Amino acid sequence: MDISKLTIVDIIDGYKEKKFSISEVVGSYIERIEKLNPTLNAFITIDKDSALRKAKESEKKDFKGVLHGVPFGIKDMFLTKGVRTTAAAKILEDYIPQYTGTAITKLEEAGAISLGKLNHDAWAHGSSGENSDFGNTLNPWNKDYIPGGSSSGSGVAVTAGLSTFATGTDTGGSIRLPASFTNTVGLKPTYGLVSRYGVISMASSLDSIGHFTKTVKDSARILSVTAGPDGKDATLRQTLENDYEELIGKDLKDLKIGVPKEYVSEGLSNDVKEVFEKALRTLENLGAEIIEVSLPHTDEGIAVYYIIQPSEVSSNLARYDGIRYGKDRSHFGKEAKRRIMLGTYTLSSGYYDAYYKKAMQVRTLIKKDYDDAFTKTDVLVSPVSPTPPWKFGEKANDPLAMYLSDALTVTINLAGVPGLAVPAGFSTNNLPIGIQFMGPHFSEKLLFQVGHAFEQDTKLYEKEPTI
């Protein structure tokens, strides 16, 4: 059977109507992975036997939950008990976790079946996927181009039909960038909405746990499962909401959508500009009012991010000493070393106030920019990346140029607000371009409402890469 186009909703409906069985669906995904993964390299570990066994078991069991029998892929930053978890880094190439993180536990309790662990930039450090110690993941839309990072395997698995949905982590754009570059929907939830327990830490004040899907409705369904307190992550909001599909289907009349002028004033490629302007017209036609807003500290976003993030990275990676698990520190890759060095420097005696503290103060101003913008608008919209995907190798030897490609994604991590990346069009050479909707803290329902209306008009999820 051809599973490459199936959404979560399609699969659940198909099971209800007995169109296909769980074993058929899971088996077809495994077949497709075995056929395409040698080229695309989206999976680091394929959990074939366990997936097929769980599929059989699920057929006998009563309905477990809203994801009963839905296959998914897991970014290899999420710990999975008994299944190798590498962080796409050599240091952890033989690491077998003793426990499973909360997000994965919740998904499995809702009936989802893991197909395996997905590739990404090692330790989630990167914008292109090229920093993985397990090789590049190729973009199925054009294999000479990067799929975006850090969650490269997650975006590719979903767009190539290797899994129905995939988990991801977003510290400065690691879900939204690859979603934008692969024609998939990527959610970076509000900081503190989904538990970080059992996810390998990158930068603890920024890390957000989200996912990739083909459609916005699927994205809302996953969040309804993963969100909420677990007693294991003290930064989680303590209230539980579990119907993130509530506003899906509602129109956009009376909604004010802001365009941050600093995001679009310069540096956008023509392709991105064109797609974005068309998207604004679509939103207007759907009844929304488009207004220009200002986020005055946008230009400082990357500078603040590249102090706070490496500082926290250097602290989090200090635990990899090769004593309790993993290999020793000589096995760190280039990018990890660079970030450890940078972060150690900015936190070191005599420099803390000038760098880390200063960055945290500007972070306050960035957050205030968003607070102010949301007094005048319901949501904001912008491109995800100033350019379409670039070619492998183009920025690989220039870390600063690579860092600057995060210009439009890092600021919402600093402010802690949510962002939903949705497909918006294609470049002249047929590479995907996405836009992102951003809202106040915990406004995910609203983002799904806007994203769904936009997606139903454009129907870009129907487009598939020729692999």
Add this chain to the structure above:
Amino acid sequence: MSADINTRHIANLANLTLTDEEHAEMQSQLADILGYIQKLNSVDTSNIEPTAQVTGLKNVTREDNTPAESFTQEEALSGTEKKHNNLFIVDKLVDTQ
């Protein structure tokens, strides 16, 4: 802010061993990045409080009881071969002379 960076001192603090070539590369790349970061100097942050926690949570605690799940000793040691009498073997940290 100064963009001079003593990579040997920093590598030592970070417990990283770098080759001479890596030191040279790091030196110039970090200088680039730190040079870019200097733009924050132009932002007036007098009387601005730093932000670490973005959603305003304070003092989230749990009941003071033993968590239900924990590792067995065997599980805790399962990630390493360097063990002795069910304990981790670690490098000597203090010189005894």
